[in-house]
Amino acid sequence: MAGFLDLYDSSFDDVYRYVYFKVGNKWDTDDLVSDIFSKAVQKWSTVRGDRRAWLFTVSRNTVTDFYRRRGREVPTAAVTENSSAAATDLAEQSLALECLREALGTLSQEQRELVSLRYFAGLRHNQIARTLEVSEGSIKMRVHRLLGQIKELVEKCLIE
Amino acid sequence: MSDRVNKDHSQVEEHLNALKLGMPMNGELKRELRSRFQSEPKSAKRKIWPMVAVAAMLALVIGSTSLGGLDNQSVLAAELQIVEQFSFIDLITGQYGPPAVHGEQLYLPVYDKGIYRFDTTSVVAGEGLTPVLDHRNANQVAVNHAGDKLAYMTSKGVYILDLNTGETRPAIEGDDFTIYYEDPVWSPDDQSLLVTRREIEWQVHGHKLMSLEIQQIDLATGKARKLAEGSSPSITSDGGLIVFERDGNVIVKALRSQSFWPWDGLRKGAEQTLYRGRFPRVSPDGTLIAFVGTKGEMRLFDNDIQVRENVMDVYVVNLKDPSDQKQITANYPFSFTDEREWAKNAAQGSVLNVNGYYSYYNPVWGSDSQSLYVLKSDHSGAGMRLMRISLAKEGLDQQALVAKWLSASVNRDTDAARGLMLHPQDFSATSNPHPVGYTLVGSGQENGLDYVDALQYVAYTAQPWYQVRELRFFLAQAGSGYLIDEVRQTADWQLYLQNGALYLEHTNELQRLLSLSKANLQEQELGAISLSPSTGTVYVSLRGERGMTIHQLQNGELSYLFAVGGEDAVISSLSEANGFLAINYTYSTELGRQSRGMLFSLADRMPVQIMGRADLAYWADDELVLYTERDGQVVRWQYHPQSALFKLWP
Numbered sequence: 075m076a077g078f079l080d081l082y083d084s085s086f087d088d089v090y091r092y093v094y095f096k097v098g099n100k101w102d103t104d105d106l107v108s109d110i111f112s113k114a115v116q117k118w119s120t121v122r123g124d125r126r127a128w129l130f131t132v133s134r135n136t137v138t139d140f141y142r143r144r145g146r147e148v149p150t151a152a153v154t155e156n157s158s159a160a161a162t163d164l165a166e167q168s169l170a171l172e173c174l175r176e177a178l179g180t181l182s183q184e185q186r187e188l189v190s191l192r193y194f195a196g197l198r199h200n201q202i203a204r205t206l207e208v209s210e211g212s213i214k215m216r217v218h219r220l221l222g223q224i225k226e227l228v229e230k231c232l233i234e
Numbered sequence: 235m236s237d238r239v240n241k242d243h244s245q246v247e248e249h250l251n252a253l254k255l256g257m258p259m260n261g262e263l264k265r266e267l268r269s270r271f272q273s274e275p276k277s278a279k280r281k282i283w284p285m286v287a288v289a290a291m292l293a294l295v296i297g298s299t300s301l302g303g304l305d306n307q308s309v310l311a312a313e314l315q316i317v318e319q320f321s322f323i324d325l326i327t328g329q330y331g332p333p334a335v336h337g338e339q340l341y342l343p344v345y346d347k348g349i350y351r352f353d354t355t356s357v358v359a360g361e362g363l364t365p366v367l368d369h370r371n372a373n374q375v376a377v378n379h380a381g382d383k384l385a386y387m388t389s390k391g392v393y394i395l396d397l398n399t400g401e402t403r404p405a406i407e408g409d410d411f412t413i414y415y416e417d418p419v420w421s422p423d424d425q426s427l428l429v430t431r432r433e434i435e436w437q438v439h440g441h442k443l444m445s446l447e448i449q450q451i452d453l454a455t456g457k458a459r460k461l462a463e464g465s466s467p468s469i470t471s472d473g474g475l476i477v478f479e480r481d482g483n484v485i486v487k488a489l490r491s492q493s494f495w496p497w498d499g500l501r502k503g504a505e506q507t508l509y510r511g512r513f514p515r516v517s518p519d520g521t522l523i524a525f526v527g528t529k530g531e532m533r534l535f536d537n538d539i540q541v542r543e544n545v546m547d548v549y550v551v552n553l554k555d556p557s558d559q560k561q562i563t564a565n566y567p568f569s570f571t572d573e574r575e576w577a578k579n580a581a582q583g584s585v586l587n588v589n590g591y592y593s594y595y596n597p598v599w600g601s602d603s604q605s606l607y608v609l610k611s612d613h614s615g616a617g618m619r620l621m622r623i624s625l626a627k628e629g630l631d632q633q634a635l636v637a638k639w640l641s642a643s644v645n646r647d648t649d650a651a652r653g654l655m656l657h658p659q660d661f662s663a664t665s666n667p668h669p670v671g672y673t674l675v676g677s678g679q680e681n682g683l684d685y686v687d688a689l690q691y692v693a694y695t696a697q698p699w700y701q702v703r704e705l706r707f708f709l710a711q712a713g714s715g716y717l718i719d720e721v722r723q724t725a726d727w728q729l730y731l732q733n734g735a736l737y738l739e740h741t742n743e744l745q746r747l748l749s750l751s752k753a754n755l756q757e758q759e760l761g762a763i764s765l766s767p768s769t770g771t772v773y774v775s776l777r778g779e780r781g782m783t784i785h786q787l788q789n790g791e792l793s794y795l796f797a798v799g800g801e802d803a804v805i806s807s808l809s810e811a812n813g814f815l816a817i818n819y820t821y822s823t824e825l826g827r828q829s830r831g832m833l834f835s836l837a838d839r840m841p842v843q844i845m846g847r848a849d850l851a852y853w854a855d856d857e858l859v860l861y862t863e864r865d866g867q868v869v870r871w872q873y874h875p876q877s878a879l880f881k882l883w884p
Contacts, residue, residue: 079271079572086264091257098827099820102806104263104646105695109666115271140696141804174249193250194257221243228246 078118081125082111089133092195096137110136127201130191134205173231177224185220192217261612265568265591266648330620331373332596333607336381340607342620346370349386349395367395367402374416378424385418385427392418392429394453405429406451406458412436412444417466421473427451428467428476431458448478462487462505466513466596470553471520475500483507484514484525496555508556509549513596516553517603523551524597524606527561533573537582543567545590548597548608550625562606562623564652565590592649621649633674635716636686636707640672641854643690656710656717667694667701671809671816671853673767675704684709684716687724689767691853693807698731698760698774700808702767729765729772736760736774736787747772748787755792764808764815773815775805782819784808784834796834796841811853813837814875818851831860833875842875 089110094103110133121128178186191202199217203210331343340352342363349367367386374387377397384395391407392415405427408414417430431449434441448467449458461467464480469489475497476487485507488500500506508514511525531543547565552558568591576586595609605624612619630638635654642651646668652658671691678685685706692701703726710719728739729747736748750760761775761782772787775798782803785792798805799821806818806829815834820827831851833842851860858873873879 079268082268082271086267087259090259090264091254094257097820099829100258100260101818101829102695102820103258104260105666105668105806107260107263108267108668109695111267111271112666171249171252174246174253189250193247194254218243221246225243225246228249 077125078115081114081129085126085129086111088194088196089129092130092133092190093137095190095194097140102140106136106140124201124204127197127204130195130197130201131205133195134187134191170228170232173228174224176231177227180227181220181224185223188213188216188220189224262591262648330609331375332598332609333620334375334377334384335598335600335605335607336377337601339377339381341366341375341377341384343373343375343386345373348372349375349384366397374418376418376420376427378420379422380424383424385420387416387418389414391415392427392451394427405453406449406456415449419467419469421450421469422471423473426453428461428469430465430467432465446480448476461489466515468514468516468523470516471518475516475553477508477514477516477523479512479514482510482512484509484511484523509551511549515597515599517599518601519603521553522599522603523553523556524562524599525549525551526594526597535577535580537580539577539580539582539584539586541573541577541586541588543588546592546594547590548594548606548623550606562625562653563592563594563608563621564649564655564658565592565594566652566658567591623653630715632677632684632686632709632716635709635718636688637672637674637855639707639718640669640688640690641859644669644671644852644854645859654718656712656719667692667699669852670807670818671811673811673853673855680706680708683719691764691767691809691811693762693764693809695806696762696804698729698736698763700729700763700765702727702765727765727767729763731760731763736763736772738765738772748774748790748792753790753792762805762808764810766810768811771810773808773810775808784815784817786836795836795839798832799830809853810836812856812875814842814858816851816853816858833858833873835875 086107090103090107093106093110094100097103097106110129113136114129114132117132178189181189187206188202191197191205192199197205199213200210202217203213206213331345333343334341338353341349342352343349348365348369349372351364351366353364366384369386369388371388372386376385377383378385382397384397385405386393386395390410392405393402394405395402405418406415406429408431412434414432414434415429416432417428419428420426421428428448428450431445431447433444433446435444445463446465447463448461448465450461451458461476462478462480462485464478464485466479468477469475470477474488474490474492476489478485478487485505486497486500487505488497488502491502492498492500497506508523509525509527511527514523514525516523525548526546527549529545529547531545533541533543535541545565545567547561548563550560550562567588569586569588571586571588573586573588580586592610592612595611598607599605600607604626605622608621608623610619610621639651639654642648642654669690670693673689674686675689676687678687685708688705688707690703690705692703693699704724706722706724707718708720708722709716725741730737730739734750735746736750738745738747750758755776758776758778761777763775764773765771766773773784773795774787774792775782775784780797781800782798782805784795784798784805786795795815798817798819803819803821806820807816809816813836815836817832817834818829819832820829822828833851834840835842851858853859854872856874856876858875860871860873
């Protein structure tokens with residue numbers, strides 16, 4: 075159990091933000107995160123390999139369950155509306171952040187998932203690869219392309 | 235070129251990280267869940283430190299039983315009951331200072347924004363806050379007894395705002411470099427202000443405190459006179475005593491010689507140390523002092539390894555009998571370190587310091603001397619939050635007490651729920667499944683013990699699972715009121731989906747209510763469901779081509795009621811009470827994912843138009859509690875469907 079608590083301590087914030095990004099409100103996020111860790115603790119003794127990657131597989135499946143219908147578009151959270159004072163301040167300071175939010179809203183479901191796992195969940199490329207069940211090389215390439223796409227979208231937004 | 239690409243990408247990555255850090259994080263949930271997963275600590279040798287040292291009271295001479303000039307009716311602090319406590323008044327985004335209260339008006343300084351007034355009786359949901367002063371550095375406010383002037387502090391000095399005219403004038407000013415004035419408090423006659431004068435000396439690294447003294451500023455002449463050395467002054471309603479803080483102690487000082495017990499040994503200018511504590515504040519009626527104290531405990535392990543626990547709480551003490559006190563918050567120790575594991579590897583003589591989950595600051599009395607407003611922060615980094623605690627000599631009646639507990643568990647306010655328990659336990663109100671409403675159903679006695687029965691409704695977020703729990707709350711007499719001694723589940727009805735069918739389970743009886751295949755619902759998915767405890771009717775939500783639809787289930791047949799949101803709406807929970815269905819759902823907008831609470835009248839078969847916008851709704855007995863969020867404000871209000879009446883502060 076000590077190992078589980080270590081993972082819990084190091085991953086809670088990332089799991090919370092990963093779910094929040096997908097669900098968009100505190101109340102449902104609280105419930106789903108509680109659910110994710112309850113599932114994780116029950117299965118903890120049977121888990122082998124990269125446990126952080128496994129935890130985010132549990133997180134991903136739990137959020138998908140929330141939306142239930144396979145293939146349903148999992149929307150981007152209202153980060154602008156519901157974020158904390160810190161985010162509000164940042165938004166005021168940086169037009170680039172506003173543009174970044176807009177850019178995220180235009181991405182495909184798969185691309186948003188990639189952003190979410192890489193930057194909000196803080197997973198490494200190989201962990202994302204395990205979670206999405208694709209090769210690490212493919213993930214690296216997709217992330218690289220995606221960053222380029224986001225950069226272009228942000229630049230376009232800044233010019234406008 | 236490659237470097238340039240990486241650099242450009244690193245900027246995008248930096249912004250993504252900034253976006254991530256700006257997202258909310260629930261530190262309270264983190265702590266609650268962790269404690270649930272953590273195994274029980276093994277016992278260690280325990281040594282209890284003195285909680286709050288009562289100092290030198292024995293030196294006082296016993297005399298008359300009343301205190302000159304103050305209310306002669308003795309109020310026993312220990313008998314005060316906490317009749318209401320809630321701690322999530324996120325009124326406005328920003329860093330709060332301590333509020334000031336006059337009647338139903340609450341003045342709240344918000345750093346970098348200004349001072350706001352909040353009308354606690356307002357019935358306009360989401361419109362409780364009114365800007366009073368646009369001054370980004372205004373902090374620490376005090377409203378006079380007449381309610382027409384507001385003293386506030388800035389880095390330059392203490393100023394007075396005329397609330398009728400909007401005019402501001404200085405009461406006293408420092409130099410904004412080495413001399414500062416803070417902690418303004420009005421004298422009983424409103425003719426002067428008590429302030430703390432802080433003098434510092436700048437040094438190569440930081441500054442050194444040169445003096446800290448309490449001064450009285452005559453508002454007519456502007457003259458200042460020193461009253462004591464210390465800070466956080468407060469004054470009794472007769473002006474005879476001041477109470478303040480010095481070196482972590484709460485101290486009483488006589489401004490004139492006292493002739494009544496227990497202060498009759500206190501000559502003019504004499505001081506008496508009362509407690510270890512901070513931020514003392516005398517109630518407007520002069521009978522009680524509220525302050526923030528710290529309870530210490532030490533656990534000893536082998537090799538002189540120590541765990542030192544220091545947990546901050548708010549206390550109320552009887553000014554006429556300072557040994558009479560009551561702890562009115564229920565903080566608890568908090569650490570992410572497993573102390574047993576830590577102790578195994580710690581060097582000899584190591585000390586692990588553990589503090590409380592919450593930190594409390596600046597208790598402020600309501601005008602009626604029966605409520606306290608307290609600032610608190612926690613480990614989540616969410617900033618200051620304002621908590622209101624209502625006290626009364628007569629406690630809540632039994633049913634009201636249980637209703638408060640159930641309400642606190644539904645709205646996830648564990649701090650408030652713990653305050654209503656005889657043996658506060660560290661429990662989590664946030665979980666899946668989680669409570670979404672309750673109804674009180676009766677009361678009585680069992681083996682000589684008073685109890686209250688209630689039904690608690692429990693749902694699983696967006697999933698076809700619902701439970702009605704019958705709970706029996708055993709109550710214990712505490713002072714003149716009650717506290718919850720034990721909660722026991724006596725029965726339950728569980729509604730769930732299994733193998734394509736909806737079942738109702740009760741006391742080992744299993745009833746199949748609906749087969750999805752027989753009802754030709756294979757292409758649809760069952761979402762949140764609900765069971766009416768009064769009629770036994772089941773309500774189900776379905777996801778299909780028409781989006782989210784809600785149906786009533788009777789005799790194995792579904793009848794359509796209405797559709798919710800757009801195609802991508804997700805219903806988080808349904809709960810029925812009193813002929814109305816409360817629905818929480820989320821849906822997509824141009825601004826992203828939004829959440830809503832709504833009400834549906836089963837009699838009229840149509841949604842009920844509720845004033846304002848609600849983001850979350852749950853049942854508190856026969857009333858609907860709604861949360862509204864707007865521009866960073868979260869306001870909780872209450873709606874009575876039968877009468878269509880609203881009120882704040884449930």
